[in-house]
Amino acid sequence: MNFQFSPDEQAFAEEVRGFLRAHPPGSYSIDGMDAGYGSGAHSHAFLRALADQGWLTMTWPKSFGGQERSLMYTLVLFEELAAEGAPFGPLAGCNQTAEGIIRFGSETLRREVLPRIGRGEATFWQGFSEPDAGSDLLSLKTEASRRGDEYVIRGHKIWSSHAGIGDYGLVLARTDPAARRSKGLSMFVVDNATTGMDIRPIRSLTGEVYHYEVFLDDVRVPAGYLLGQEGEGFTQLLRGLDTDRFWGRFYKAPMLRRVLGEMVQYANVTVRNGVPLARDQGFRRRLATLASDVQAVRLLFYRIAWMIREGLPTPYETALVKVMADETGQAVAALGMEMLGLHAPLTGDSRWARLNGSIQHLYQTSLGQTIAGGTSEVLRSTVATRGLGLPAEARARD
Amino acid sequence: MDFHLSDGQQLLVSTAREFLRRQCSPSVVAESLASERGFLPDLWKEISVLGWPGLLVPAEYGGSGGGFLDVALLAEEMGRVCFPAPYVTSAVVGASLIAAAGRRTQRERLLPTLASGERLCALALTEESASMSPEAVEVAGEPGGKLSGQKLFVNDAHVADMLIVVARGASGLSLFVVDARRPGVTILPMAALAGSRPCEVTFDGVELHADDLLGERGHGWGLLQPALEAGALARAAEMVGCAQHILDICVEHAKGRKQFGRPLGSFQAVQHACADLLRDVETARGLAHYAAWSRDEGHPGAGDIAMAKAYASRTAQTVARKAHQLLGAISFCEEHPLHLFHKRILAAGLDFGDQSHHLEIVASAIGLA
Numbered sequence: 069m070n071f072q073f074s075p076d077e078q079a080f081a082e083e084v085r086g087f088l089r090a091h092p093p094g095s096y097s098i099d100g101m102d103a104g105y106g107s108g109a110h111s112h113a114f115l116r117a118l119a120d121q122g123w124l125t126m127t128w129p130k131s132f133g134g135q136e137r138s139l140m141y142t143l144v145l146f147e148e149l150a151a152e153g154a155p156f157g158p159l160a161g162c163n164q165t166a167e168g169i170i171r172f173g174s175e176t177l178r179r180e181v182l183p184r185i186g187r188g189e190a191t192f193w194q195g196f197s198e199p200d201a202g203s204d205l206l207s208l209k210t211e212a213s214r215r216g217d218e219y220v221i222r223g224h225k226i227w228s229s230h231a232g233i234g235d236y237g238l239v240l241a242r243t244d245p246a247a248r249r250s251k252g253l254s255m256f257v258v259d260n261a262t263t264g265m266d267i268r269p270i271r272s273l274t275g276e277v278y279h280y281e282v283f284l285d286d287v288r289v290p291a292g293y294l295l296g297q298e299g300e301g302f303t304q305l306l307r308g309l310d311t312d313r314f315w316g317r318f319y320k321a322p323m324l325r326r327v328l329g330e331m332v333q334y335a336n337v338t339v340r341n342g343v344p345l346a347r348d349q350g351f352r353r354r355l356a357t358l359a360s361d362v363q364a365v366r367l368l369f370y371r372i373a374w375m376i377r378e379g380l381p382t383p384y385e386t387a388l389v390k391v392m393a394d395e396t397g398q399a400v401a402a403l404g405m406e407m408l409g410l411h412a413p414l415t416g417d418s419r420w421a422r423l424n425g426s427i428q429h430l431y432q433t434s435l436g437q438t439i440a441g442g443t444s445e446v447l448r449s450t451v452a453t454r455g456l457g458l459p460a461e462a463r464a465r466d
Numbered sequence: 467m468d469f470h471l472s473d474g475q476q477l478l479v480s481t482a483r484e485f486l487r488r489q490c491s492p493s494v495v496a497e498s499l500a501s502e503r504g505f506l507p508d509l510w511k512e513i514s515v516l517g518w519p520g521l522l523v524p525a526e527y528g529g530s531g532g533g534f535l536d537v538a539l540l541a542e543e544m545g546r547v548c549f550p551a552p553y554v555t556s557a558v559v560g561a562s563l564i565a566a567a568g569r570r571t572q573r574e575r576l577l578p579t580l581a582s583g584e585r586l587c588a589l590a591l592t593e594e595s596a597s598m599s600p601e602a603v604e605v606a607g608e609p610g611g612k613l614s615g616q617k618l619f620v621n622d623a624h625v626a627d628m629l630i631v632v633a634r635g636a637s638g639l640s641l642f643v644v645d646a647r648r649p650g651v652t653i654l655p656m657a658a659l660a661g662s663r664p665c666e667v668t669f670d671g672v673e674l675h676a677d678d679l680l681g682e683r684g685h686g687w688g689l690l691q692p693a694l695e696a697g698a699l700a701r702a703a704e705m706v707g708c709a710q711h712i713l714d715i716c717v718e719h720a721k722g723r724k725q726f727g728r729p730l731g732s733f734q735a736v737q738h739a740c741a742d743l744l745r746d747v748e749t750a751r752g753l754a755h756y757a758a759w760s761r762d763e764g765h766p767g768a769g770d771i772a773m774a775k776a777y778a779s780r781t782a783q784t785v786a787r788k789a790h791q792l793l794g795a796i797s798f799c800e801e802h803p804l805h806l807f808h809k810r811i812l813a814a815g816l817d818f819g820d821q822s823h824h825l826e827i828v829a830s831a832i833g834l835a
Contacts, residue, residue, distance in 0.1 A: 069468065069469060069470070069471060069472075069475075069535060069755060069759050070467060070468040070759070071467060071756055071759055071760070072467065073467060074467075140467060328832070329832075329833070332832055332833045332834055333833070335834060335835075336833070336834065336835040344835065346834045346835045347835075352825075352826075352829045352834055353822065353825050353826075353829070355829065355832065355834060356776070356825040356826070356828035356829040356832065356834075357776075357780075357825060359769075359773070359828060359832045360753070360773045360776060360777045360828060361777075363753065363756075363773060364749035364750075364752060364753055364777060365749070367749070367752035367753060367756050368748065368749055368752055370467060371469055371752060373467070374467050374468065374469045375469075384744075388741070388744065388745055388748070391741075391745070392745055392749070445734070445738070448734075448737060448738040448741040448742070449734060449737050449738070449741075451741035451744060451745070452731070452736075452737030452738065452740050452741045453737070455741070455744055456717045456720075456731075456740055456741070456744060457717070457721065458717065458720055458721060458729075458731035458732065458736075458737050458740060459721070459728075459729050459731055459732040460732065461732050461733070461734055461737070462728070462732065
């Protein structure tokens with residue numbers, strides 16, 4: 069057993085830290101809000117800077133211009149970036165899309181989209197949910213029909229993160245209306261600039277824009293922009309969601325470690341009612357408990373990463389760790405709010421704010437995370453059925 | 467990063483699981499716990515043949531010189547069957563303390579019989595204050611003098627051949643190894659739940675010989691710490707094993723029992739509770755393995771073992787309580803094994819530092835002033 073990164077991987081971690089010292093994350097312009105997952109804000113400039121280091125193509129095959137490094141390097145990169153609070157929001161989506169194109173994509177996608185990902189010029193949003201298809205995603209109504217060399221997509225997507233500042237959507241649509249629910253779906257890569265795309269912002273409870281809804285009014289997509297084969301959309305979706313639960317959450321553990329560290333420092337220097345917060349047995353014990361929970365999440369992520377690298381099946385593990393990561397994040401943010409007390413609701417715009425107003429932002433964004441990417445309820449059922457072999461609950465239809 | 471167990475560790479786990487499955491059924495556990503000693507001598511002899519009591523004893527004294535991860539793996543297997551024996555008390559804490567603190571003559575005299583399982587050792591540390599701090603030690607003793615006072619919560623003292631006693635003298639705290647039958651030593655079991663066998667141990671002017679002093683005079687507290695950590699880690703792993711078995715019972719029940727015409731496990735309320743038990747077991751195991759590994763590698767974080775122990779205590783207790791709810795009325799019966807696992811978890815959670823003790827260590831380790 070060995071919980072350590074290899075010497076080469078540790079050297080890479082040092083390389084990333086060196087890069088961050090030379091390129092302070094705070095110096096990059098921000099395009100979209102930090103959604104609190106641990107990957108920071110959305111910054112296209114920072115993404116391009118990462119691409120300039122060759123860090124967007126690390127795990128790609130050499131034949132696609134990559135470096136064929138193991139996924140551990142991606143882990144190291146995420147961990148170091150999250151520990152510094154760098155704005156690498158779009159990175160996980162880029163990695164996942166690149167992997168999908170490399171494994172299943174057409175020559176067209178490999179030629180026209182993949183190189184742009186490698187250069188940090190393309191970011192992606194997910195067009196999965198619809199107004200009437202949330203957890204019950206298979207009831208989605210968006211349709212795509214083949215016309216010559218194109219597909220024509222018509223429908224309405226919602227909760228698409230940063231869609232308005234992205235370049236392409238991954239749009240799940242029904243290509244065979246007669247097929248059973250999980251059959252007859254296909255995944256498309258859709259250029260934001262295509263005629264018929266109407267992308268409208270939804271202001272979130274933080275006052276900023278994170279989600280968009282997307283209206284597709286007979287949007288014409290080249291047949292080569294189908295990801296995988298027609299009818300394989302459900303497989304692509306599961307693959308995407310599964311990796312999303314891992315890669316889209318992995319950086320939460322190092323981010324929460326950083327936040328807890330800030331809370332510990334705050335507790336050490338803050339005197340309330342004549343006593344340092346750090347000597348308040350209630351806060352002291354809860355901080356120690358949450359530090360343990362964060363470490364438990366981190367170790368679980370490491371174990372799953374190793375399983376993925378070894379090619380072992382992970383039928384329930386990503387669902388399990390996603391639920392725990394998000395709930396632990398909510399607990400950290402809630403404790404932070406309690407520790408900050410009257411200062412907690414102050415935003416970064418107030419000169420009286422503590423910790424730059426970051427805790428209230430984390431608290432607000434954390435509320436959405438047990439919903440996005442599979443609700444905790446759906447995922448607990450996944451763990452129970454696929455991890456423990458409990459019988460699936462009877463459904464009205466399937 | 468590599469989560470494979472070594473060949474030797476895999477063999478240890480598979481041997482232990484198979485042996486304990488065959489030899490330590492719930493009825494054997496119940497019979498053992500109902501007996502005066504609290505364990506079956508024949509079963510102890512058999513694990514001695516397997517070499518388990520010598521796991522932490524260096525090879526030159528008849529042991530196998532294993533590490534913390536080996537102990538964690540074995541203790542988890544023991545937890546899975548609620549193994550009733552003073553294993554952690556004697557083989558983990560007693561043996562490792564003598565191996566680390568004893569002079570060569572003491573190691574030669576004491577370790578071979580501990581490693582072979584012929585003799586048992588208990589640690590007499592806590593007193594009426596039930597505190598885990600050095601200031602709380604009041605039992606008095608000087609090398610060449612006499613040992614006086616009373617220890618409480620001394621697990622397994624009633625079956626121990628020797629006691630390691632923490633005592634206060636002019637130069638601070640010292641450790642003494644004392645024969646449990648030496649004149650002036652009185653050992654009385656304290657009536658307690660089935661999870662442990664705490665004893666009241668009274669020292670009434672017990673003579674201390676020069677060779678009883680373990681380690682340097684006045685340095686007892688420092689010498690004790692690695693052994694206490696070994697004990698805490700073993701108890702954490704044992705709780706993981708207990709919780710894993712409880713989870714297995716719950717899942718079997720949820721699959722097999724039908725109500726309202728469908729298996730219990732098809733109800734979301736039951737599914738979600740079971741999913742949380744799985745989360746608790748797997749994460750507690752991860753922390754225990756990490757703490758053991760980092761100690762074996764020689765670069766432990768200050769709070770690793772404390773974190774593993776506090777986390778396992780909390781989650782295993784949650785698992786046990788939730789299991790009573792999932793299993794329903796049958797789990798309230800003495801004949802159902804759940805309460806034995808539950809009580810073992812309660813006792814293990816207290817042994818070598820309870821949750822608040824270990825959370826305080828974690829609090830310091832994360833930098834709280």
